[in-house]
Amino acid sequence: MNRLYFLLACLLPGISLSAQSQQLMGFTESSAEQQRQLERAYDDQITPANLDEWMKYMTARPHHVGSPYDKKVVDYMAEKFRSWGYDVDVERFDVLFPTPKVRKLELLGPTTYTAMLEEPPVTGDAATDQTEEALPPYNAFSIDGDVTAELVFVNYGVPADYEELEKRGISVEGKIVIAKYQGSWRGIKPKVAAEKGAIGCILYSDPEDDGYYQGETYPDGAYKNEYGVQRGAVMDLPRAPGDPLTPGYGATADAERLSLDEAEGLTEIPVLPISYHDALPLLRALGGPVAPASWRGALPITYHIGPGPAEVHLQLEFNWEQAPAYDVIATLEGSAYPDEWVIRGNHHDAWVHGANDPISGMVAVMEEARAVAELAKTGWRPKRTIKYAAWGAEEPGLLGSTEWVETHADELVEKAVAYINTDASGRGFLGAGGSHTLEKFFGQIADDVEDPQTGVTVFERRKAAAAVNQGQDLHSFELSALGSGSDYSPFFQHLGIAAFNLGFGGESSGGEYHTMYDSYDHYKRFKDPDFAYGGALAKVAGRITLRLANADVLPFEFTRMARTLQEYGKEVMDLAESTRKETARRNRLIGEGAYELAADPTEPYTAPKEKAEVPYLNFAPLQNALGRISELADTYKPGQASQLPAADRERLNQLFMGLERKLTRPEGLPRRPWFVHHVYAPGFYTGYGVKTLPGVREAIEQRNFTEAQEQIDKLGEVLTAYADQMQQIIGLAATK
Amino acid sequence: MNRLYFLLACLLPGISLSAQSQQLMGFTESSAEQQRQLERAYDDQITPANLDEWMKYMTARPHHVGSPYDKKVVDYMAEKFRSWGYDVDVERFDVLFPTPKVRKLELLGPTTYTAMLEEPPVTGDAATDQTEEALPPYNAFSIDGDVTAELVFVNYGVPADYEELEKRGISVEGKIVIAKYQGSWRGIKPKVAAEKGAIGCILYSDPEDDGYYQGETYPDGAYKNEYGVQRGAVMDLPRAPGDPLTPGYGATADAERLSLDEAEGLTEIPVLPISYHDALPLLRALGGPVAPASWRGALPITYHIGPGPAEVHLQLEFNWEQAPAYDVIATLEGSAYPDEWVIRGNHHDAWVHGANDPISGMVAVMEEARAVAELAKTGWRPKRTIKYAAWGAEEPGLLGSTEWVETHADELVEKAVAYINTDASGRGFLGAGGSHTLEKFFGQIADDVEDPQTGVTVFERRKAAAAVNQGQDLHSFELSALGSGSDYSPFFQHLGIAAFNLGFGGESSGGEYHTMYDSYDHYKRFKDPDFAYGGALAKVAGRITLRLANADVLPFEFTRMARTLQEYGKEVMDLAESTRKETARRNRLIGEGAYELAADPTEPYTAPKEKAEVPYLNFAPLQNALGRISELADTYKPGQASQLPAADRERLNQLFMGLERKLTRPEGLPRRPWFVHHVYAPGFYTGYGVKTLPGVREAIEQRNFTEAQEQIDKLGEVLTAYADQMQQIIGLAATK
Numbered sequence A, B: 001m002n003r004l005y006f007l008l009a010c011l012l013p014g015i016s017l018s019a020q021s022q023q024l025m026g027f028t029e030s031s032a033e034q035q036r037q038l039e040r041a042y043d044d045q046i047t048p049a050n051l052d053e054w055m056k057y058m059t060a061r062p063h064h065v066g067s068p069y070d071k072k073v074v075d076y077m078a079e080k081f082r083s084w085g086y087d088v089d090v091e092r093f094d095v096l097f098p099t100p101k102v103r104k105l106e107l108l109g110p111t112t113y114t115a116m117l118e119e120p121p122v123t124g125d126a127a128t129d130q131t132e133e134a135l136p137p138y139n140a141f142s143i144d145g146d147v148t149a150e151l152v153f154v155n156y157g158v159p160a161d162y163e164e165l166e167k168r169g170i171s172v173e174g175k176i177v178i179a180k181y182q183g184s185w186r187g188i189k190p191k192v193a194a195e196k197g198a199i200g201c202i203l204y205s206d207p208e209d210d211g212y213y214q215g216e217t218y219p220d221g222a223y224k225n226e227y228g229v230q231r232g233a234v235m236d237l238p239r240a241p242g243d244p245l246t247p248g249y250g251a252t253a254d255a256e257r258l259s260l261d262e263a264e265g266l267t268e269i270p271v272l273p274i275s276y277h278d279a280l281p282l283l284r285a286l287g288g289p290v291a292p293a294s295w296r297g298a299l300p301i302t303y304h305i306g307p308g309p310a311e312v313h314l315q316l317e318f319n320w321e322q323a324p325a326y327d328v329i330a331t332l333e334g335s336a337y338p339d340e341w342v343i344r345g346n347h348h349d350a351w352v353h354g355a356n357d358p359i360s361g362m363v364a365v366m367e368e369a370r371a372v373a374e375l376a377k378t379g380w381r382p383k384r385t386i387k388y389a390a391w392g393a394e395e396p397g398l399l400g401s402t403e404w405v406e407t408h409a410d411e412l413v414e415k416a417v418a419y420i421n422t423d424a425s426g427r428g429f430l431g432a433g434g435s436h437t438l439e440k441f442f443g444q445i446a447d448d449v450e451d452p453q454t455g456v457t458v459f460e461r462r463k464a465a466a467a468v469n470q471g472q473d474l475h476s477f478e479l480s481a482l483g484s485g486s487d488y489s490p491f492f493q494h495l496g497i498a499a500f501n502l503g504f505g506g507e508s509s510g511g512e513y514h515t516m517y518d519s520y521d522h523y524k525r526f527k528d529p530d531f532a533y534g535g536a537l538a539k540v541a542g543r544i545t546l547r548l549a550n551a552d553v554l555p556f557e558f559t560r561m562a563r564t565l566q567e568y569g570k571e572v573m574d575l576a577e578s579t580r581k582e583t584a585r586r587n588r589l590i591g592e593g594a595y596e597l598a599a600d601p602t603e604p605y606t607a608p609k610e611k612a613e614v615p616y617l618n619f620a621p622l623q624n625a626l627g628r629i630s631e632l633a634d635t636y637k638p639g640q641a642s643q644l645p646a647a648d649r650e651r652l653n654q655l656f657m658g659l660e661r662k663l664t665r666p667e668g669l670p671r672r673p674w675f676v677h678h679v680y681a682p683g684f685y686t687g688y689g690v691k692t693l694p695g696v697r698e699a700i701e702q703r704n705f706t707e708a709q710e711q712i713d714k715l716g717e718v719l720t721a722y723a724d725q726m727q728q729i730i731g732l733a734a735t736k
Helices: A005-021 A029-045 A048-058 A068-083 A159-167 A188-195 A276-284 A355-377 A399-407 A409-415 A436-446 A458-470 A488-495 A520-526 A532-550 A559-591 A594-598 A620-633 A646-657 A694-701 A705-733 B005-021 B029-045 B048-058 B068-083 B159-167 B188-195 B276-284 B355-377 B399-407 B409-415 B436-446 B458-470 B488-495 B520-526 B532-550 B559-591 B594-598 B620-633 B646-657 B694-701 B705-733
Strands: A087-096 A099-109 A145-153 A176-180 A200-204 A271-274 A311-319 A322-332 A337-347 A384-391 A416-422 A428-434 A499-506 A680-682 A690-692 B087-096 B099-109 B145-153 B176-180 B200-204 B271-274 B311-319 B322-332 B337-347 B384-391 B416-422 B428-434 B499-506 B680-682 B690-692
Touching: A029 A355, A029 A532, A048 A068, A048 A355, A048 A520, A048 A532, A068 A087, A068 A322, A068 A355, A068 A384, A087 A399, A099 A271, A099 A276, A145 A200, A176 A188, A176 A276, A188 A200, A200 A276, A200 A311, A271 A311, A322 A355, A322 A399, A337 A355, A337 A399, A337 A409, A337 A532, A337 A646, A355 A384, A355 A416, A355 A520, A355 A532, A384 A399, A384 A532, A399 A409, A399 A488, A409 A416, A409 A488, A416 A488, A416 A532, A428 A436, A428 A458, A428 A532, A436 A458, A436 A532, A436 A559, A458 B559, A458 B594, A488 A499, A488 A680, A499 A532, A559 A594, A559 A620, A559 A694, A559 B458, A594 B458, A620 A705, A646 A705, A690 A694, A694 A705, B029 B355, B029 B532, B048 B068, B048 B355, B048 B520, B048 B532, B068 B087, B068 B322, B068 B355, B068 B384, B087 B399, B099 B271, B099 B276, B145 B200, B176 B188, B176 B276, B188 B200, B200 B276, B200 B311, B271 B311, B322 B355, B322 B399, B337 B355, B337 B399, B337 B409, B337 B532, B337 B646, B355 B384, B355 B416, B355 B520, B355 B532, B384 B399, B384 B532, B399 B409, B399 B488, B409 B416, B409 B488, B416 B488, B416 B532, B428 B436, B428 B458, B428 B532, B436 B458, B436 B532, B436 B559, B488 B499, B488 B680, B499 B532, B559 B594, B559 B620, B559 B694, B620 B705, B646 B705, B690 B694, B694 B705
Parallel strands: A145 A176, A176 A200, A200 A271, A337 A384, A337 A416, A416 A499, B145 B176, B176 B200, B200 B271, B337 B384, B337 B416, B416 B499
Antiparallel strands: A087 A322, A099 A311, A145 A311, A322 A384, A428 A499, A680 A690, B087 B322, B099 B311, B145 B311, B322 B384, B428 B499, B680 B690
């Protein structure tokens, strides 16, 4: 019927063949056949119309943390889970959640302008009329402030941008900076600005990155209109997420709390997000040098850096109150191993209506739970316990999941098999990140689930996109490394529990993120109109859950992790080498006066200073551990493992459950003890963006070579402990 | 005094040392000392204030081809040259020069707009008031036309852009296209559009490439304001420049002329350039798919491709009349070798006032001539004849220089040593292209001339910029390869006379090119305010002229040419290889259905078709010739050559004068016999942009592999003839 009909006809037989010829990881031949039957029955249950109905209800009103409708949504979900037969706990944590009291931004000169700071309703989308109930645009965990100063445009406001400013002899000391959204997680921008001496920070969405440059704007199209403002948290997330008043432990009713003065992770300076409508008069009023080409956006002006003559007044006051974060936990107890938990979650709180973020993922979790419950009605039970979680207060800083994880840390370390996360999800191509010990396992699932639009597998579509758009030839699904930005972070990086993060995208982009315009209408028009991809997401995540819950031997393996670690190892060694060469070359050019000779003498210019030479580091501890992991990786025989006596298999599963945790160290990363994982962490200066082998990599990037050597040694110990655990597993699997 | 003071103090002694320790190419030790004295005396003559005075006079009114003030400028220059003691000829050619009669562009629907097509005067620059005398914006050698059709946005309008359109199933057949300026020479855009079936073509300057995105606009800053329009020729320049009615021979008074119907090189469809003010309503009215990210500009709209719903009416009529092109030729006869000519030229005609293009270069030529004349007053004479040329009618298609070269072809082939060209020139870094046989010679000059702003040599500044901005470490000055776009083309590519093209730039960019705003005021404010770089240009070009005129043995050499040819040879072999691999990969992906699977099924998409596989080509004829040239290159001993008896030296010089011509073949390149040089040519689909080894390279690019093999064989013959000439030279130089 459509133009893909022919293609489908050719390719479909191939899929089922390839799927059936594979040995299902973690299962014996007979248990695999049962599992496949179960999955077919599960798939038959998945009903996209349910997702539609639930989203419509849950996005009918704004439901941010502490709002009346957030509680309604929680009760609605709890009631659903209960009605399907789950044991449901609603755990409440009381967390610091600032909301705005005063928001004021004025351009005082040379022209004057008072920023609107509001998102007007749009015709045709009634949800956008609900401005009274909605939180206005602001950045959560900005401090209060009342500052007046000259303005400086700092591009994305990341450290490299300040190097450009330095070249031009421009300081932000005592100034207010205006930075574009994107290029880093938003919380990095005020953090770096404050480090550089700025006294205030304005964030805006440039239409080049997020607006008319991308496509027609809402309500004509999906993209950000001139009034849209991205809300969002600006706490120091790469240092630690969670409630600033209960660092490292659960914000239960009776927990001891820090005073507001002692709160950790708040910004050092006031910060406010604005629309490009509000940004235009400010940017237009800037003088000084023309911004470098890569800094310029799509506003119809010449972008200048300043400082000034634009002078702005920024005034912010917040209600520094606590609000309840509700986590809904629905449990289906395992028949064989009730104390081994497979946890599947998504958050439910939104900045406004949150149709895409987070409800698109939340309704998939609900449909997964409903479908599993239907299977359970036939008398079937998973071998392991399945827990479905709907997290509260994710938006201000992963509060609901972090407090839950901190509260239940000991039990989780003992019982958790893995955590499977989703969040906003749309239409297009499957994206997934996670622990590489589970990459091969995930690959089998990506080979089994059908893409709703084309009928080939979700992997085939991803593979085609990688080949055509990135020139990359994939042989099986590759997991990306996880940074931060959603609820997997406390499980994965704080406790060392293997984790996944999943979603579909690439054909549903828009500008609604964290605005008033992330509505049900927007989602239905521009994201996943018939929830076909919501259904596909439920099939992917449902398979992960069900296979982990039912596997005879947990389907971890080592070859992909070994290969990935070797790549990361090579990257940090190459980084040290390229940093050494670049430093030497740069110092030579400084000595030759080349920077001054290359600069225009009629423009202000400050030549760079020489940097200390990069010493040779001893990478042997890392190389030795990586070598051992690679050698061991190939010797694990999953076939043998599944033939073990039950008690040995159970012991093996326990070893696998503790495996990811071997990649952690209790004292955590330098300057951020909450992050204990030594392979994956959000970047200290990127935020959501991952840094792999973070202790070593960031020390080199920050040119702290003493620390780099210390971290290499520690990483070597961590990887050696990991190899020891591998060896135990391999030894046990080989037992006759 | 300024921040470079310290730097200068350190570096200056270094310069003079290095300069004095070099052996001057082409001179014996004693003649070198005389030459250096001469150059010092020459430098002392260079007076930037003269350039200022002459520019002011010559840009006082618009002076396009055929205008009253063009003749005034010609008379002014002729009188100057005569007053300095030169023999002056003003040669007149009557060339086809269309000027606009009707220019009309209307948006008929869905909204309506009538384009202004005018550049209003700006306050503070009286020159811009002279609209009555000025040619309005148009493209010379567009045909007449009156067309109405839907509009399609085609990015830069180069072949790759039409491949993107094909993917989206969009044809321009029967449509009017609108293309951004840049990305290719402007004449390529209507040529390709016509090949694809379009019936009209609109060109505009997007503010991202040429407008407020770059910097403040005129008169506040140097960049293109919303009304500025780039005029320019659109004849099929890569096929042949020059008068369309006298192809291949001089447009003298009594020459036979083709009728207008037979004229060669005119566009196939009407074409009109417009401002971004006029383009905005047209682009805003487009529907259809959103343009790919790389196509979008800096207008505050979502860029769509169309076709339509925008419908436009384009009406153009021209006066198809002949106009006089005046070439001023000022000759100083050589004392020893009057029949060996060193020719130094720049054009004088402008689109409007042309302060930058071409007068900034023209006044440098004049100052060079004046300074040489001052030297001649002392009784000194150059050994060889020096000819200073001021070309007419360059703007519509290199008409003045081409007709002169075609008229005097036989004499030039016999007598020309080299041609040295300049055109628009500004402030900053020395750029130069030319024959690589003269690269080493030019390097000595770049080591001798001082940069006006920093006091280091012009090479040192260029080297610093290359190191800092391009990460490229230069050891000596490297000449770029010459394409087209100025008056060196007929000398170099039609006759095979060694040539240079020079200018300063990089710190004087602006949007005045071919607009009403290329005025004296603009030049003084934003280009080279005190003509210091005009003086430096006169010193560089003057040294080339004087050294070539006085050398005992002409300072050609072979090692740089051999190295450069090896690079070009490797490039075309790599191109064949990468084309083969890309074709195979693409065909494989097509076979796998990857393109369709990677595309969004909800958007129109046409998967690409398979292409014929790339055969292995026999590169041996090229490789053998290159191998021989490389081997021979090192065996030339200039030291021995300068010791030869006078008659042998003269014979050697004759061989050198004929050397570049060995790189030509009389029948020229495929489909463009006018271009006979087989190493350097303007690209058939790039225009100004050079294609080296053009016969072979373009055949591979166009996937005509039969022709590629033929061209490899022919190139092998050409390079063998070059090697034979090298061998003669080397043999003669080695005579005891």
